[in-house]
Structure formats: structure tokens, C-alpha cells
Amino acid sequence: METAFTPYAALVGGGLIGLAAVLLMAVHGKIAGMTGIVAGVVPPLSSDWSWRAAFLIGAIGAPALMVALGLMEIPFQVPVSTAPLIIGGLIVGVGVTYGGGCTSGHGVCGIARFSPRSIAATLVFMASTFVTVFVIRHVIGA
Amino acid sequence: MRKTVSALLIGSIFGMGIAISGMGNPAKVLNFFDLAGSFDPSLVFVMASALAVTAIGYRIVFSRRSAPVCATSFDLPTKRRLDIPLIAGSAVFGVGWGMTGFCPGGSIPMLGLGNVETPIFVLSMIAGIVVARTLRQRATRLATA
Numbered sequence: 001m002e003t004a005f006t007p008y009a010a011l012v013g014g015g016l017i018g019l020a021a022v023l024l025m026a027v028h029g030k031i032a033g034m035t036g037i038v039a040g041v042v043p044p045l046s047s048d049w050s051w052r053a054a055f056l057i058g059a060i061g062a063p064a065l066m067v068a069l070g071l072m073e074i075p076f077q078v079p080v081s082t083a084p085l086i087i088g089g090l091i092v093g094v095g096v097t098y099g100g101g102c103t104s105g106h107g108v109c110g111i112a113r114f115s116p117r118s119i120a121a122t123l124v125f126m127a128s129t130f131v132t133v134f135v136i137r138h139v140i141g142a
Numbered sequence: 143m144r145k146t147v148s149a150l151l152i153g154s155i156f157g158m159g160i161a162i163s164g165m166g167n168p169a170k171v172l173n174f175f176d177l178a179g180s181f182d183p184s185l186v187f188v189m190a191s192a193l194a195v196t197a198i199g200y201r202i203v204f205s206r207r208s209a210p211v212c213a214t215s216f217d218l219p220t221k222r223r224l225d226i227p228l229i230a231g232s233a234v235f236g237v238g239w240g241m242t243g244f245c246p247g248g249s250i251p252m253l254g255l256g257n258v259e260t261p262i263f264v265l266s267m268i269a270g271i272v273v274a275r276t277l278r279q280r281a282t283r284l285a286t287a
Binding site: 001002003004005006007009010011012013014015016017018019020021022023024025026027028029030031032033034035038039042050051052054055056057058059060061062063064065066067072074075076077078079080082084085086087088089090091092093094095096097098099100102103104106107108109110111112113115116117120121122124125126127128129130131132133134136137138 | 156272
């Protein structure tokens with residue numbers, strides 16, 4: 001499935017992700033890592049679950065509002081069937097828990113702080129994702 | 143109250159960023175990694191832009207303030223050394239990301255679009271978090287017993 005190259009939307013969207021990360025640090029003193037934020041609202045709840053829940057409601061509500069108000073079209077295509085979606089989801093949950101973060105926590109916030117752990121984690125998961133996509137698309141040929 | 147409202151607004155900015163950038167679109171994410179096929183380089187621009195803003199913004203925040211506006215201190219990870227769980231966990235995460243095109247930060251905002259695929263992924267991911275957390279607690283209990 002082809003997708004259009006969208007450098008300007010990518011720059012603007014990336015800038016907003018960065019702005020959210022900076023504001024969360026300035027106001028709450030927290031790393032904007034989705035793994036940690038989600039894990040904190042999964043029972044047993046972390047003691048400071050309320051800001052996490054509010055962040056998640058905002059993160060889900062904003063795209064919903066953008067669509068409802070007709071502000072922009074949000075391209076969304078899933079070229080994956082249900083079984084790999086479930087298995088892949090389980091694998092992601094296990095991986096980010098042991099790895100202590102994902103694309104937002106390690107890839108953006110951690111690298112921005114020049115954390116050696118985050119730089120290593122990001123290199124490893126990018127490489128692993130690349131190999132996985134290559135195997136699925138060009139070796140197995142799905 | 144101030145904490146909750148600000149977190150809601152900051153979360154909205156994050157969600158808009160994911161939606162506009164294309165980071166929440168599995169087809170686009172998978173094409174970024176498909177150098178040998180339908181390659182779409184857009185995500186380099188997302189990461190570069192997010193990183194530049196965060197690196198500069200963090201510098202300004204840490205140099206101007208000794209504490210965050212709504213908390214007593216900055217809550218920053220202090221570990222710097224690499225270890226097996228970090229590397230192995232990240233490698234495992236990549237397998238799941240490559241299978242689905244969904245990562246945690248990309249998937250959550252897409253719940254707002256009301257499609258069926260995102261909740262299937264997110265619920266499975268939460269199940270994975272619960273499983274890994276339980277296994278880890280059991281391992282620490284065995285180690286300390």
C-alpha cells in the first residue's frame with residue numbers, strides 16, 4: 001500500500017509532539033513517554049494516575065475533535081489483519097515494559113536529553129522494526 | 143485542578159501532533175521501514191522536528207527553572223548504563239511495531255478516530271504490559287526470597 005510523502009505535515013506534527021514533550025517537562029516535570037503514561041493508568045494504578053488519565057483523554061480527544069469539526073482529514077490505513085494485530089500488540093506491550101519506553105519516551109524525550117540508554121534503545125528498536133518489515137514483506141512475502 | 147487541566151491540554155497537543163504527522167497511520171509507518179518496497183521517508187521529518195523542538199525546549203526549561211510549574215522536582219531517569227532488559231525489550235518492541243505499524247504513542251490518539259483496528263491493538267498491548275509486569279514482579283520476588 002503506497003502512502004504519499006508529506007514532509008510539511010510531518011514537520012508540523014513532529015513540532016507539536018516536541019512542544020507537548022517540552023510543556024509536560026516544564027509544567028509537570030515528566031517525560032512524555034506513552035509507555036509510562038499508559039502503564040500508570042493500568043491497575044494497579046500509580047499514585048499520580050490523574051494527570052496521566054487527563055493527558056490520555058486529551059490525546060484521544062484532540063484527533064476526535066479535529067475530525068468532528070472537519071478541520072482536516074487524518075489518513076489512516078491498517079494493512080494488517082486481526083490476528084497479527086493482536087499478537088503484535090501483545091509483543092509491543094511486553095517489549096516496551098522491559099525496554100522501559102518506546103518511540104516517544106526513548107526516541108524523542110530520551111535522545112533529546114542525550115541519554116545513552118535511550119539512544120541505544122532507539123537504535124535497537126528501529127533496526128528490529130526494519131528487519132521485521134523486511135522479513136514480512138520481502139522474505140515471507142505477505 | 144491546574145495539574146489536570148494542563149495535562150489535558152498538553153495531551154491534546156500531543157494527539158494533534160500524532161494525527162497531523164502521520165505517526166499514527168500504520169500504513170505510513172510500515173512504509174517508512176520498507177526501504178526495499180513502497181518507501182515513504184516522511185517519518186524522518188517527524189522525528190527530526192520533534193527531536194529538535196524537544197532538545198532545544200528542554201535546554202531552555204532546565205536552564206531557566208529549578209523546578210516544574212506544578213511539581214516539586216523534575217522526574218528524570220537517572221540510569222545511564224545499558225542492560226539486557228533494555229536491549230532485549232527494545233528488540234522485542236521492534237518486532238511488534240514491524241508486525242502492526244502501531245507504537246504506543248502513535249496508537250493511543252488514533253482511538254479518537256473510532257476505527258476497529260486501534261482498540262484491538264491497544265487492548266492487546268495493555269495485556270502485554272500486564273503480563274510483562276507480572277513476570278517481572280515474580281522474578282524480583284524470587285530473587286529477593
